[in-house]
Every structure is written in C-alpha cells, then in structure tokens.
Amino acid sequence: MYKSTYDVIIIGGSYSGLSAAMALGRSLRSVLILDGGNPCNWQTPHSHNFITQDGEQPHRIAQKAKEQVLSYKNVDFLEDYALLGKKTAAGFEILTEACKTFRSRKLLFATGIKDIMPDIEGFAECWGISAIHCPYCHGYEFKSEKTAILANGEQAFHMAGLVRNLTNNLSILTQGKPDFNDEQVSKLHKNEIRIIETPAVSLAHENGQLETLRFEDGSFLELKALYAALPFEQHSNIPEKLGCTLTESGHIEVDHFQKTSVPGIYACGDNTSRMRSVAYAVAAGNVAGAMINHELTLEDF
Template sequence: MKDDKNFDVIIVGGSYAGLSAAMALGRSLRQVLIIDSGLPCNRQTPHSHNFITHDGEKPSVIAKKAKEQVLNYPTVRFHKGLAVSGKKTSNGFEINTENGELFSAKKLIFATGVEDIMPGIQGFSACWGISVIHCPYCHGYEFSGKKTAIMANGERALHLASLVNNLSTDLTILTSGEANFSVEQAAKLKKHGVTVIDEPVSKIQHKNGWVEKVIFKGNKAIAFDAVYAAIPFRQHSSIPVELGCDLTEQGHIVVDNFQKTTIKGVFACGDNTSMMRSVANAVAAGNLAGAMVNKELVEENF
C-alpha cells in the first residue's frame, strides 16, 4: 500500500456488501480502504439461508471467510473503526472516524446497512433474527408447518400473511391495536383461515431467543414457534444524507441500476438501499457497486 491515508475508494461498512465491493476493486488493483465497526445487523442470527453454496452457514463464518479472501488482495486494507462524518473535497472525499482518524478517497461506497428499531416488548430484541424474524425467504423454510404469528397491521400484515400462508396453515396476525384491514382484506384472511388478534403484546416468553409464548397486556398467553415482525428501521450511518444523498419514502438510499446515489462519486449497496435484506442480495449489489466504481475511475483516467 503506497499511502495509508489516501485511497482510490473508501468503503464504509465491511460486511457482505462492502466486502463484495472490495473484492471487485481489489481484483482491479484499486487502492481500497474498508472501514467497519464490527456490528452487522444479523449478528444474532444462527444460520444464513437462501444463499447458494452457503445455505445454512453461520453468518459470521461467511463474513470471516469473505474477509480473509478479500484481504488476500494486496491493495485492500481493512480498518476497524466507526466512520462518523464525511465531506466533499476538491479531490474527492474525506471520512473521519470516531477515534479522530482522517482518510481520503476519490470515490465512496456506503455498505452501512440499516438499524432496526425494536419495539418496547420484553423479549423481542433477544429473539430478533432467531425466532422473531423478518423474511420468509431467509427463515421461512425452517419454520414451515409451525405455529406462526405475524406482528404487523394493514397492508404489510396482509403481504406477510400471503407469503407465510404457503409455509404454515396455523397463522395468526397480531395487530397490537385496532386491526386496519379493508372489508376485502378481512374476507381474504378469513378465507385462508388466518386469525387476527388486536390485543397489545407486552412480552415474548422465550428460551435463549427461541419463542415459547406471546404474552398480551391482559396476561393472556398463546404458544407460538415463530413470529414474523415488520418493524421500522433507520439508516445505520448518517453520513450519506449529510453528503446530500437522497432517501426514498421508505428510508432507503436512492440508487440507480448501477448502485450510484444522487451524489456524484458516491455509491451505496446492500440493506441500506433495498428492502431485499439477504446475504445473497448484499453480495450481488456489492459486486456491482465495485465494478461500477472501477468503471468510473477508468473513464476518468483513460
């Protein structure tokens, strides 16, 4: 590495999307710095699924192997730290870390993911990613045929119910308040045998993250094996917005088909840009982002 402060590309976020982008760039001999705080959002999840060749593997094992392979490329460097601010400069961009370190690069890639906002329900966060889950494609097969709850309301609950109904016929929607379904939606749920309970949930009884019962505010308890939950999120890093990157109405970073944000020279990939939250999708998006950043560098210098 010629310079330990100045790079062709800084990648903020060193999980699946960031590492995938780094590999594409490392193989093109780009000087790359990955900055990562070491807190991936799926760190509690015991197994990753729906990613061919890695189905059923522990997420941390996939990430460890990916990091080892990426760092085999001599122009890629990994820096453990938290990026806290960034700015545009005449030559590109600067990124500051929590420890006061300053790095610069011609291009930026944000693979920073999102932060899930946990509800105030006792036991919820301890089960998140284990048996309180977000995605039928990532987790559904393992809970097929099991007694399943969906913590959501309205259109989101109906969407999840339609997907999960293919996996389990014992399905209950927990709206934690007045149910918000149209007459047509309610009829559809009834037709498919989906029960709706509107009592607020106060607690999830579990053992080491595995759901046993859902406890309601009136102390009624119902046993479940799995709970799907649609919860809000926020961007894990505020730097893209501070740089001027637009967000969608749902809160994702706006990118085009080549992972470019609305700010020239800034790219984003992974969960921070897409509702398709999976390891496979993050790897694919990161690979594309790395290739497109390299393409821009080529066009600017050739």
C-alpha cells in the same frame, strides 16, 4: 500501514462492502474498508437461501469473505467507525472515531440499517432467531409451526400470503385496531388466518427460541415463530449529510448501478433496499464495485 489516500473508501465491511471490495481489489484499485464490527444479524444462528452457503453461520461467511478479500494487497481493512464525511476538490474525506483522516476519489456506503425494536419484553433477544423478518431467509425452518405476524395493514396482508404457504397455523398481531379493507379481511378469514387486536407485551423464550407470547389482557399464545415488519433508521447519517437523497421508506436512493444522488458516492446492501438477505447484499456489492471501477476507468482513460 494505512495510507492517507485511496481510490475508494468503503464504509461497512460486511457482505455487501466485502463483495464490492473484491471487485475493486481484483481491478487493482486501492481500497480502504472501514467497519465498526457491529453487523445487524450478529445473533442470527444460520444464513439461508444463499447458494453454496445454505445453513452456514453468518459470521463464518463474513470471516471467509474477509480473508479472501484481504488476500488482495491493495485492499486494507480498518476496524473503526466513520464519524464525519466531507466533499473535497479531489473527492472525499472521512474522519473516524479514532481521529484518523482518510481521503478517496469515491465513497461507497455499505453501512446497513438499525432495526428499531418494539416495546415488547423479550423481543430483542429473539430477533434474528425466532422473531424474524423474511420467509425466504428463515421460513423453511419454521414450516408447519405455530406462527404469527407482527404488523398491520398492507405489510401484514402481503406477509400473510407468503407465510400461509409455509404454515396453516397463522395469526396476525395488529397491536390495536386492524387496518384491512373488506376484501383483505375476507381473504384472511378464507385462509383461516386469525386477526388479534389485543397488544402483545412480552415473549417467553429459551435462548431466543420462542415459546409463548403474552398479551396486555393476560392471555397467552403459543408460538414458534414471529415475523415482524420493524421500523428502522440508517446506521450512518453521513450519506444524508453529504446530500444523498433518501426514499420515502428511509433507504438511500440509488439507481441500477448503485449510484446515489451525489456524484462519486455509491451505496449498496440493506441501506438501499427492502431485500434484506446475504445473497442480495453480495450481488449489490458486486455491482457497486464494478460500477465504481468503471467510473474511475472513464475518468483516467
């Protein structure tokens, strides 16, 4: 049976939200986790670069975390979407898709982001499998393989330096005129990194595993991995509607304690940082949970 009022409502019940809930649950805070069951890495087969969990399936990590968090009886988990939020005299109020209303003293948004897929046939089916975002999360598995980077300018140049350490068969797909200065072009050529201007239009794959990439002019490129720097949008617009400041990159602005610009509202995980990894999400959630508990303690003590 769910209560109507909690110390903290956490919107988003994946790695970051669950990590915060554990810190709060162990501090005897009443917590409600609202989660729509749609994690951004749902089709990623394995999670890496997370000590003790290297190579584990992401959903198994989340499942085990949820089981452990819900062993604290003061933590509730409801599969539902948060639709609206408003400030109240006592804190905050959240209305869900199932027309349920909950109130809390503090809010934590661990809602993640929504990647905007490029107009390349087959890309979405490969995203998180062989079309990837992070060399730390996925790069080792594609070491020495034929690899490309779908980006331009500073993003592409930065990624090229990281990926070149993993493979010497590397191309940059700029999808049009390259945006590099002379020094960058010189370094790319020195490291035998090809720059391809012709737009890519489709990916041939087998169950998300890349085979070839086809260009607008009909030519092909054999590939095993494609790094991509995708645009994104916030998964939830509630933080912005409540007045939370967004950064130039589109993330929720937070301080070192995961506090947003609105008193009483915190955020953690992918919605606040370019560091998109399970390990980072767990760490940020742990900090957020501890800081929320600290703030509640100061108010009550």
